Amino acid sequence: xxxxxxxxxxxxxxxxxxxxxxxxxxxxxxxxxxxxxxxxxxxxxxxxxxxxxxxxxxxxxxxxxxxxxxxxxxxxxxxxxxxxxxxxxxxxxxxxxxxxxxxx
Amino acid sequence: xxxxxxxxxxxxxxxxxxxxxxxxxxxxxxxxxxxxxxxxxxxxxxxxxxxxxxxxxxxxxxxxxxxxxxxxxxxxxxxxxxxxxxxxxxxx
Numbered sequence: 104x105x106x107x108x109x110x111x112x113x114x115x116x117x118x119x120x121x122x123x124x125x126x127x128x129x130x131x132x133x134x135x136x137x138x139x140x141x142x143x144x145x146x147x148x149x150x151x152x153x154x155x156x157x158x159x160x161x162x163x164x165x166x167x168x169x170x171x172x173x174x175x176x177x178x179x180x181x182x183x184x185x186x187x188x189x190x191x192x193x194x195x196x197x198x199x200x201x202x203x204x205x206x207x
Numbered sequence: 208x209x210x211x212x213x214x215x216x217x218x219x220x221x222x223x224x225x226x227x228x229x230x231x232x233x234x235x236x237x238x239x240x241x242x243x244x245x246x247x248x249x250x251x252x253x254x255x256x257x258x259x260x261x262x263x264x265x266x267x268x269x270x271x272x273x274x275x276x277x278x279x280x281x282x283x284x285x286x287x288x289x290x291x292x293x294x295x296x297x298x299x
Contacts, residue, residue: 115208119215126219129256133226136249137233142242149249152226157252160219160259164271167263178271182278189282193248196289201241203293
């Protein structure tokens, strides 16, 4: 469970807003992946999930843990950097393989 | 404020589970192979978000290293699957 003392409002409100935003955007991305009719439209869903959804959750956790430990936390910045570097590469690779398969 | 954070975390965990369910459905019914690889990539992303939320909920910093590991494994597996789809073999 959460073991901190009382959380002040100037930390709690942005954390809650970013958590809600991130979870809703992840759900919207998954819904797009499930419902869109064509593959080249469906590939936009995971992009929204990676950049906006996980990005908002990471911002919330950076804020909360930097407040709890009263020092800037580095781990989450590493995760953010890695995800934002690798998500376009994997999307581009899947896209290229799909295009290659269709051409063949 | 802590109670509101609890409820928000429960809601976000539910949303993550729901999106995992949708990605799993796409993984099962996907008409082509690249759809399934895309759904698997999205499942890695959902798992990453769930691990981050559990780390916030338990207040433990160890979960973020786990999330880093999950991101690494997801990227490598997606890359290997896409390369297998394109070339027919992984290590040439």
